[in-house]
Amino acid sequence: VSKIILDCDPGHDDAVALLLAWGSPAIDLVAVTTVAGNQTLAKVTRNALAVARVAGIPPNTIPFAAGADRPLVRVQEVAAEIHGASGMDGPALPEPNIELDKRHAIDVIIDTVMSHPPGEITLVPTGTLTNIALAVRKEPRIAERVKEVVLMGGAIVGGNWSPCAEFNIVVDPEAAEIVFSAGWKVVMVGLDVTHKALATAAVRERILSLGTKPAKFADELFEFFKEAYRISQGFDAPPVHDPCAVAYVIDPTVFTLLQAPITVETQGKHTVGMTVVDTRYGKDGGADCKTFAATGINVEKFWDLVVDALQRIGDPE
Numbered sequence: 001v002s003k004i005i006l007d008c009d010p011g012h013d014d015a016v017a018l019l020l021a022w023g024s025p026a027i028d029l030v031a032v033t034t035v036a037g038n039q040t041l042a043k044v045t046r047n048a049l050a051v052a053r054v055a056g057i058p059p060n061t062i063p064f065a066a067g068a069d070r071p072l073v074r075v076q077e078v079a080a081e082i083h084g085a086s087g088m089d090g091p092a093l094p095e096p097n098i099e100l101d102k103r104h105a106i107d108v109i110i111d112t113v114m115s116h117p118p119g120e121i122t123l124v125p126t127g128t129l130t131n132i133a134l135a136v137r138k139e140p141r142i143a144e145r146v147k148e149v150v151l152m153g154g155a156i157v158g159g160n161w162s163p164c165a166e167f168n169i170v171v172d173p174e175a176a177e178i179v180f181s182a183g184w185k186v187v188m189v190g191l192d193v194t195h196k197a198l199a200t201a202a203v204r205e206r207i208l209s210l211g212t213k214p215a216k217f218a219d220e221l222f223e224f225f226k227e228a229y230r231i232s233q234g235f236d237a238p239p240v241h242d243p244c245a246v247a248y249v250i251d252p253t254v255f256t257l258l259q260a261p262i263t264v265e266t267q268g269k270h271t272v273g274m275t276v277v278d279t280r281y282g283k284d285g286g287a288d289c290k291t292f293a294a295t296g297i298n299v300e301k302f303w304d305l306v307v308d309a310l311q312r313i314g315d316p317e
């Protein structure tokens with residue numbers, strides 16, 4: 001069982017990542033932290049607590065903590081055209097029943113990592129990397145204590161916020177550069193694979209047939225996400241990015257990886273936020289390469305994990 005901290009900005013797909021992490025028997029969700037990204041910090045935090053209620057996460061079990069409310073250097077950008085004004089438009093959101101932890105998210109991350117043996121905690125960021133960058137700057141020792149960082153973000157080729165930059169990276173590229181160069185193992189689950197994790201009609205039928213409230217909630221998320229993605233990016237079905245990072249932790253064989261140096265462009269006029277994956281060094285990425293990029297995904301196995309997790313969550317209320 002993998003112990004993870006989910007650092008997220010719910011976000012329709014972050015919500016599915018949280019449901020997957022909570023429902024999967026292969027994951028021990030030890031903390032949830034939020035970061036400004038898809039929407040403002042207040043909105044994504046409220047959304048995270050609403051998803052926790054849907055998932056039936058009992059109060060006083062897992063710390064939920066809010067983190068950075070803006071990027072390190074640049075002006076905050078949100079993705080309202082995809083996630084709506086609330087950050088999770090579509091389903092009615094239940095009232096939260098979990099009180100936020102008093103600590104800042106980065107202190108929950110640091111305290112959790114430093115209080116567990118080395119190599120036990122996996123960080124799973126599915127939003128901007130502001131919290132992760134601040135945490136490793138405040139307590140550099142987490143870089144050698146964390147098992148690995150498995151993040152949804154970036155792309156080997158392409159982008160969704162510019163022709164060559166993905167939202168989570170480009171909104172805070174300075175934070176991303178800190179994370180990719182901190183010395184810990186980083187697995188980048190980027191658009192190359194997440195754009196294949198589509199919530200098609202068949203997938204939604206499978207999920208709805210579970211007949212539970214969390215399944216219905218997920219389908220209502222997909223309905224809004226589908227329309228937003230159709231209008232803004234011309235997709236027939238919405239790519240559900242964030243649960244791909246959690247799925248990698250559950251079963252790495254669902255993905256194929258490329259070991260290669262990855263750096264983040266922070267100066268480019270046309271290329272800022274690009275994750276530059278250096279494929280010149282062949283299969284092991286050259287000496288002491290700690291960064292990996294996902295190149296392939298078994299989409300059927302991915303959705304099996306999501307359906308299984310929702311099935312195990314059942315109907316908590």
Ligand SMILES: Nc1ccc([C@@H]2N[C@H](CO)[C@@H](O)[C@H]2O)cc1
Nearest residue numbers: 011013079082126167168241242
């Ligand atoms: N257009 C768009 C913008 C942001 C996101 C969010 N950022 C990542 C994908 O770019 C995911 O974490 C998702 O929550 C998705 C689509």
Ligand SMILES: [Ca+2]
Nearest residue numbers: 011014126127
């Ligand atoms: Ca996200």
